[in-house]
Structure formats: structure tokens, C-alpha cells
Amino acid sequence: MKSIHNRTLLSLLLVVCACAYAMPVLSWGQEGHRIIAKIAYDNLTRRARRAVDQTLGDHGIIYWANWPDEIKSDTIYTESIRDGWHYQDFPPGLTDAEVADALVHYPAEGGNLYRALDSIKSEIINHKSETNPHTLRFLIHLSGDRYCPMHMAHMDDKGGNAVKMKWFGRDTNLHSVWDEKLISSQGYSYTEYADMLERAYADRKREIEQASDADLLIYSYHITEEIYRYQQTWDGNSWHYVYRWHEPMEFQLYIAGIRLAKVLNEIYK
Numbered sequence: 533m534k535s536i537h538n539r540t541l542l543s544l545l546l547v548v549c550a551c552a553y554a555m556p557v558l559s560w561g562q563e564g565h566r567i568i569a570k571i572a573y574d575n576l577t578r579r580a581r582r583a584v585d586q587t588l589g590d591h592g593i594i595y596w597a598n599w600p601d602e603i604k605s606d607t608i609y610t611e612s613i614r615d616g617w618h619y620q621d622f623p624p625g626l627t628d629a630e631v632a633d634a635l636v637h638y639p640a641e642g643g644n645l646y647r648a649l650d651s652i653k654s655e656i657i658n659h660k661s662e663t664n665p666h667t668l669r670f671l672i673h674l675s676g677d678r679y680c681p682m683h684m685a686h687m688d689d690k691g692g693n694a695v696k697m698k699w700f701g702r703d704t705n706l707h708s709v710w711d712e713k714l715i716s717s718q719g720y721s722y723t724e725y726a727d728m729l730e731r732a733y734a735d736r737k738r739e740i741e742q743a744s745d746a747d748l749l750i751y752s753y754h755i756t757e758e759i760y761r762y763q764q765t766w767d768g769n770s771w772h773y774v775y776r777w778h779e780p781m782e783f784q785l786y787i788a789g790i791r792l793a794k795v796l797n798e799i800y801k
């Protein structure tokens with residue numbers, strides 16, 4: 533395995549500024565990233581699947597999908613990589629054009645997810661045959677984070693981390709509910725969940741593949757804003773929360789999986 537100190541990954545470190553939450557954030561959580569990785573893998577071309585398998589080695593895409601969260605305490609990586617790569621905050625009340633603009637003119641603060649993803653993708657395209665496995669692991673993971681609603685949330689509440697909630701009697705926060713608790717509330721294994729979503733949303737697959745990044749970003753932003761509005765009127769009943777939000781959460785997982793497959797199929801065509 534190549535060293536993390538190699539030139540290509542170091543060049544990525546230099547282009548991304550350091551921005552950090554005051555408290556730790558995870559991503560979709562282990563199960564969410566595994567669901568996304570499985571949906572993606574199921575939708576890869578044979579050529580892309582072979583390239584991904586060769587680069588990642590025997591453990592494969594599911595195993596490595598959570599690695600960028602696991603290294604968050606490893607100071608060999610900069611603060612920006614360990615934290616800021618995983619999210620991009622947005623203020624409330626933006627127009628659709630203002631949201632889409634984040635993909636072109638990366639915001640200067642509140643994370644650097646889109647800048648990191650663009651850098652990583654071009655890094656892989658430029659060194660296809662000798663892709664650093666670390667770089668591919670980041671692409672797989674961050675492609676999931678970009679569709680996690682609380683990873684495009686408000687900076688002033690630290691992406692929902694400062695929005696306190698009770699979840700079935702236990703103290704938690706809005707960020708954690710969306711990273712993990714909504715998913716685990718359904719009681720599926722990651723394979724069961726991925727298989728179920730691929731069946732349930734098969735008729736939306738083409739639409740998702742053909743949508744632009746901007747369209748999907750705007751769609752996801754409106755989901756996030758609706759989550760914040762719901763928070764104002766929620767009666768505090770966790771079952772009501774699950775009933776209202778599990779389907780939108782599942783659709784975000786499906787979008788993330790199909791879009792990751794699309795990116796990998798385009799890179800390894």
C-alpha cells in the first residue's frame with residue numbers, strides 16, 4: 533500500500549482550507565455508509581467494479597466506506613481532512629441559484645465537502661491506473677456525506693449538533709438522529725436495507741442518474757430546511773418523527789448510492 537505521504541494526496545491537503553466544528557461529527561454512521569456503498573457496488577459496470585476491487589483490495593468497498601470517519605482521531609491527517617471534508621454548511625433561506633453556486637464557487641467557511649470531492653475526483657481521473665487507495669476511500673465516503681441532510685445544515689448550530697433532542701427517552705441531538713438513529717430505527721441490516729431500497733426506488737433510478745449535481749443539491753437543501761421547520765412544531769414523540777422522516781432519509785441514501793455508482797462508472801469507463 534502506498535504511503536499517505538505520497539505526493540498526490542499531499543497536493544490535496546494543500547488545496548483545502550481548515551474549517552472545523554467545535555464538537556465531533558460523524559457522517560451517515562456506519563450502517564448508512566455501508567448501505568450507500570452496497571447500492572453503488574450493485575450498480576457498477578463490470579469494468580468499474582474490477583477497478584474498484586483492484587484498488588481497494590480484498591476487503592472491498594463496504595469495508596472501506598467508513599474509513600474516513602475512523603481516522604478522525606489520527607493526527608497524521610490535517611484537521612481539514614479529518615473534519616471539514618465531511619460537510620458543507622448552508623444558511624437558511626437561500627434561493628436555488630445560491631445553493632447551486634456552492635458547487636462552483638466553494639463557500640469560504642462551514643466545511644469544504646464539494647471542493648474536496650472535486651479535487652479527489654480529478655486526482656483519481658488523472659492517476660486512474662495507480663489510484664491511491666486512500667483517495668478512492670475518501671471518494672466513496674464523501675459521496676455519501678454529500679446527501680446527508682445534516683451535512684449541509686446550519687453553521688450556527690454546528691450542523692444540528694447543538695440542536696438537543698430526546699430520542700425514545702435518551703438525550704441526543706438532531707445531527708445524530710440523522711446520522712444514525714433514523715436508520716437504526718428501522719432494524720434492517722445494511723444488506724437488507726440496500727436490497728429493499730434498490731427494489732423500492734428502481735423506477736426512480738434513471739431520473740436520479742440523469743439529474744444534475746445542482747438539481748440534487750437543491751433537492752437535498754430543501755429537505756434539510758424542511759427538517760428544521762419540522763423541528764419547530766414536532767411534538768417530541770420519536771415515533772412521529774420516524775413516521776414523518778424515514779422515507780425521505782431512505783431516498784437520500786438511495787440517491788447517494790446511485791450517484792456514487794454514476795461517478796465511478798464515469799471514471800472507469
Ligand SMILES: [Zn+2]
Pocket residue numbers: 558559560600601618673674677
Ligand atoms: Zn463523513
